[in-house]
Every structure is written in C-alpha cells, then in structure tokens.
Amino acid sequence: MYGKGLRALSLTTALAVALTLAAALYWAPNDAYLGFLQKIFYVHVPLAIITLCGFVAAGLMAIAHLRTGDSRWDVRSYVAIHISLIFGVAVLITGSIWARGAWGHWWVWDDPTLVSFLLVMLLYATYQPLRFAIDDPERQARYASVFAVTAGVFVPVCFAVVRLGPSYVHPRTLDNVNSNLPGRMQVVFYLALVSMTLLWVTLWRFEITAKHVAAQLRALRGLLTEQADDAPARRSAAPTLTGVGSET
Amino acid sequence: MRRPRTLAVVAALLRAQLRLELRTFEALPAMCLFVVTAFVLFHFGLNVDALSGNLASGVLWVTLLLAALLAINRIYVADAEQGGFDAFLLSPAERVALLGAKTAVLLVYLAVLELIALPAFAILLLEPSLWQALPGMLGALALGDLGVAVIGALVGALAVRTQARDLLGPLISLPLLVPVLICAASWSAPLFDYPHAAGVAVRWPAILALYDALFGLIAFALFDFLVED
Numbered sequence: 001m002y003g004k005g006l007r008a009l010s011l012t013t014a015l016a017v018a019l020t021l022a023a024a025l026y027w028a029p030n031d032a033y034l035g036f037l038q039k040i041f042y043v044h045v046p047l048a049i050i051t052l053c054g055f056v057a058a059g060l061m062a063i064a065h066l067r068t069g070d071s072r073w074d075v076r077s078y079v080a081i082h083i084s085l086i087f088g089v090a091v092l093i094t095g096s097i098w099a100r101g102a103w104g105h106w107w108v109w110d111d112p113t114l115v116s117f118l119l120v121m122l123l124y125a126t127y128q129p130l131r132f133a134i135d136d137p138e139r140q141a142r143y144a145s146v147f148a149v150t151a152g153v154f155v156p157v158c159f160a161v162v163r164l165g166p167s168y169v170h171p172r173t174l175d176n177v178n179s180n181l182p183g184r185m186q187v188v189f190y191l192a193l194v195s196m197t198l199l200w201v202t203l204w205r206f207e208i209t210a211k212h213v214a215a216q217l218r219a220l221r222g223l224l225t226e227q228a229d230d231a232p233a234r235r236s237a238a239p240t241l242t243g244v245g246s247e248t
Numbered sequence: 249m250r251r252p253r254t255l256a257v258v259a260a261l262l263r264a265q266l267r268l269e270l271r272t273f274e275a276l277p278a279m280c281l282f283v284v285t286a287f288v289l290f291h292f293g294l295n296v297d298a299l300s301g302n303l304a305s306g307v308l309w310v311t312l313l314l315a316a317l318l319a320i321n322r323i324y325v326a327d328a329e330q331g332g333f334d335a336f337l338l339s340p341a342e343r344v345a346l347l348g349a350k351t352a353v354l355l356v357y358l359a360v361l362e363l364i365a366l367p368a369f370a371i372l373l374l375e376p377s378l379w380q381a382l383p384g385m386l387g388a389l390a391l392g393d394l395g396v397a398v399i400g401a402l403v404g405a406l407a408v409r410t411q412a413r414d415l416l417g418p419l420i421s422l423p424l425l426v427p428v429l430i431c432a433a434s435w436s437a438p439l440f441d442y443p444h445a446a447g448v449a450v451r452w453p454a455i456l457a458l459y460d461a462l463f464g465l466i467a468f469a470l471f472d473f474l475v476e477d
Contacts, residue, residue, distance in 0.1 A: 066473055123423035126416060133410035139477065143406055146470045147420070150402065153466055154424060161427040161455060 003209045006202075013202040016195035020188070028188040037101040042188055044094040046196035047087050048117065052155055054084030054200060055124065059152015062145035074141040074239045077148050079207045081127050083200055088121050116162040123151050128237040137240035144239070215241040250340075254348070257341040261349030266356065268326060275322045276360055279315045283365040286311040287372045298375035300442035302433075308369055308440075309433045312361070313396065313425055317418045319357045320400035323350050324408035333475060347401050347471040354397035362389055374440065381439040388439075391456045392432035398460060399424050402467040405474040424463075431456035 024042040031038030058080035065073035095114055096106050108114060130147055134140040269275060290307050291297070299307055327333045327346075336346055366385075370378035399421055407417035435452035 066470075119423050119426050123420070126419045126423075129412065130406070130410065130416055130420065133412040133416060135411070139409070142473050142476065143410075146406060146473050149470060150424070150466055153462070157459065157462060158427060161430060161459065164451060164455060 003205075003213075006205055006209060009198070009202050009205065013195070013198040016191075016198050020192045020195040023188045023191055028184050034102060037098070040094050040098050040101075042192040043196075044091060044098055045189070046193040047094065048091045048113075049193065050196050050200045051084045051087040051091055052117075052120070052159075054080050054087065054204075055120065055155050056152050058084065059149045059155075062148035062152065065141065065145045066149070071141060071239060071241050074145060075208060075211055075241060076204075077145060078131075078239045079204055079211070081124060081148060082207065083203050085121075085124055085127075087200065088117070088124070091117065092121065112163040113159070116159045119158050119162070120151075120155055123154060127151070131237040131239075132235065135235060141239055211238070212241065252339075252341055254342045254345045257339075257345035258348040258352065261336075261346060262352045262356075265323070265349065265353045269353075269357075275319045276357055279318050279357065279361050280364045282318060283311055283315045283361065284368050284372075286314065287368060291373060297373075299373045300375040300440050302437045304369075304374055304440040305433045305436040307373065308365075309392070309429055309436065311369075312358070312365060312392075313422075313429060315361060315365070316354070316358060316396045316400060317421065319354055320404045320421055321407075321414055321417045323353055323401070324404050328408045337475065343472045343475050344468060346475060347405070347467055350401040350404065351397045351467075354400050355393055358393040358396060362393075376440060376442040381436070384439040385436060387453060388432050388435040388456075391453060391460060392428055395428035395432075395456065395460045395463065396425060398463045398467055399428070402463070402471065402474075405471065427459050428456065431459065 020042065024039050028039070028042070030036055058077045061073050061077035061080060064070070065077060095117070099108050099111070099114065100106050127144065127147060131140050131144050134143055287307075290299075290311070294303075294307075327336070337343075366378060366382075374381075403417060403421040403424065407413045407420060410416055431452045434449070435456065
C-alpha cells in the first residue's frame, strides 16, 4: 500500500498549516519596522529552507538510485525535485514581495541569499527538460540521477560562494548569535517550519502514490486486455516504474 | 588482458582528439572568431572604447565562458555519433580516463583560445596595459580554465546523448559555472584597474581552487554512470 498513513498525514498537515497561519496572523506581534508585511516571513523563510533541503534530499535519493538501480528511488528523487521546484517558485515570488516592502526594490542584486536561490532555481529548471530529451527510460533515470547528485552538491556550495560576496543586507534567520526574533515570533517561525516540512512531505507522498497507482493501473489494464504493453510510450519527463505489481 | 594504465589512456585519447581537431577544425577556429566578435559586440553594445577594472574583467570572463560553451557542446559529438563511446567501452580502459582526456582537451582548447583572446582584448578594449595584468592573470586563467574544463567535461557527457544537446549543454553548465565566474572575475578585476592597483584578495584563488577540486571529485564519482551503454 503506497497510500498507507496518507490520510492521517494529510489531516495533520492541514491542521498544522491552519494553526501556523492563525498564529502568524493573530498571535505573533506585528513587526515594528515592516508592520503587517513582515508576516510573509513565516511563509517565505520556511519555504526556502524546505526547498533547499528538498533539493539536497533529492540528491541523496539519486545516490541511492545510482547505487541500487532501483527505479523507485528515481521516482522519489524526481518527485522531490518537482515539489521543491514548485515551492521554489513560491519562494522567489514571496521573496520579491518582501524585498519590495523592506528595501524598495523587487530584486536586490547585493543580497547573496536571493541571488544564490535564483541560480539554484535556474539550474533545477533544466532537470525536466533534460529528462524529456532522453527517450530510453533507463538512461533517462540514470542521467537524471547524475544531474540530481551534481545539483544537490551545488546547492550548499553555491550559497557558500555567493555569500562570500561583500553584502549582508539579508537577515540571517537561523543565526542564533545575532537572532533578533522575539519570543512569540520565534515560536511561530518554528511552527511554520514544521508545517511547511509537513506540507512538503505530504505533497511528496501524494505524488509518489499517484505515480505508483498509475503504473499499477497500466499494468492491470495490460493484463485485462491480455496484450503486452508494447505500444510505444509517449515521450515523458516523468520516470518509468519498472517491476510494478509487487507491492513493496 | 592487462588493464592499460589510466594516464596512458588519457594521453592516447587526448592525442586522438587533438588530431581530430587539427583535421576538422570544428571547435577552435569558431571559438576564436566568437571571442573577437563578442569584443566588437561589447564595444558597440556598451558604447565604450576602453574598459578597465570590474567591467573589463567581467567582459573578458563572460566572453571566455560563452566561447567555452561552443567547445563543451562539441567534444563528445564524434564519440556519440561515430561509435567512439562503443569502441571505448569495448576497451579494458578505466572509464574515467575519458573524463580525464576530455578535461585535458578542454584545457588545451581554452589555453589556445586565450592566446588569441587576451591580445585581441588588449588591442580592442583593454585600457591598462596587458603586461602589468598578465602575471596575476595567469593564475586566474589556470584555475578558471580548470573549473570550466571539469564542469564542461561532465555536463558535455550528460547532454550529448539527449535530443536537445545544443540547448541543454549551455543551460546546465552556465549556472554551475557562475561560481567560477564570480571567483575568476573578482580575482582579475583589481589586475585590470587603471591606474594599476596592487593586491588581490587571497580568498578568490582559494575558493576557486576548492570549487575546482570539488567538481573534479563529483565528476570523477559520477562519470561512470554516463558511459554505461
């Protein structure tokens, strides 16, 4: 069962996200300088952290795929990158809004965090085109995993290199020494981090479940019509699951 | 069969690739022509006659990176289209020798390219004298080229057997090359200052060397998976 525990997870996630939004809007104090706009912080920063962790996790899953050759790891890596890309677009949009409010510009070049994030997104934006451009499913999976590992290493390295640039306008959220988040804000921030992580994991599990169900359905349809599924598959960026039917 | 020494295989592959280039001239002349044309474009695009400092460094490095893409796109094409990969896989050589050879080929291409590009840049656009910047530039060129060559050899292999290699090669390599650009351009910028200012921050050579080493390791670890079939 791929969907095992998915209902409980979804309910927990919905509850956590609702709680976070309520706490961020009504319980956390307004920022003295930015006012209400600062609330976007509770969405933007956790999303950014989860996105980058998701990319790195996808790299680790890709390593597992390359080591074992198990196509399920490729699916996990693919879905992790897919969800992180969607989260990443949200990060860029919310970050842009915040930059406009805080610094007066939609885009700030001397902020290393923003710039590194854009670089990482530009790199990952080529992941699906790369997959789409390879016909053979096995090679597509292997090449995609090589990409995911390379890019997964690039994520922290890129942030380190760009941050060495001479600018520090972006606040360091998790830098405890200079952390200036007052008590309630800190609680809501960690709550938001947990709920966004839950959201990522839930969406990841949903998409993986959907992929497995679709693959099983295809296999069953092949059995019912007693035809080998030898019709030329439509070219796709999505990974192909091999050996579906054995529920493991 | 005795497995040949990897370095000997790298040297043989390098010789073969250079001979191929000398017979066909399909990468280097295009790269050199591209560089000179780009300088002319920058002259008209920026509407300036002479560059110095940050701007000079940036124009030079961006042009070199874009010219390198032309080579990155070409180095595996003969292997992919004319059975070079199959022949190589049939041999008992270590696969990573191919990575070493392609990295070396790109290094040679870039060195030759810079022999043309630097004088052309000095004549066409550079305000301070090239001679005063050259001793400092050699280090930046060496480490910058190494980074471009390693990343190019890995991404070239990743992109060559896809249906959109001319598009994917540059799109994947450019974000990976941005840290190389940051380090190399920041390293070179004070060398191109006019009047000449001494002193280069130590961190740029250090970061660039680390980045090169890291991507060397990544390419070494992953290359086998790109030439399995």
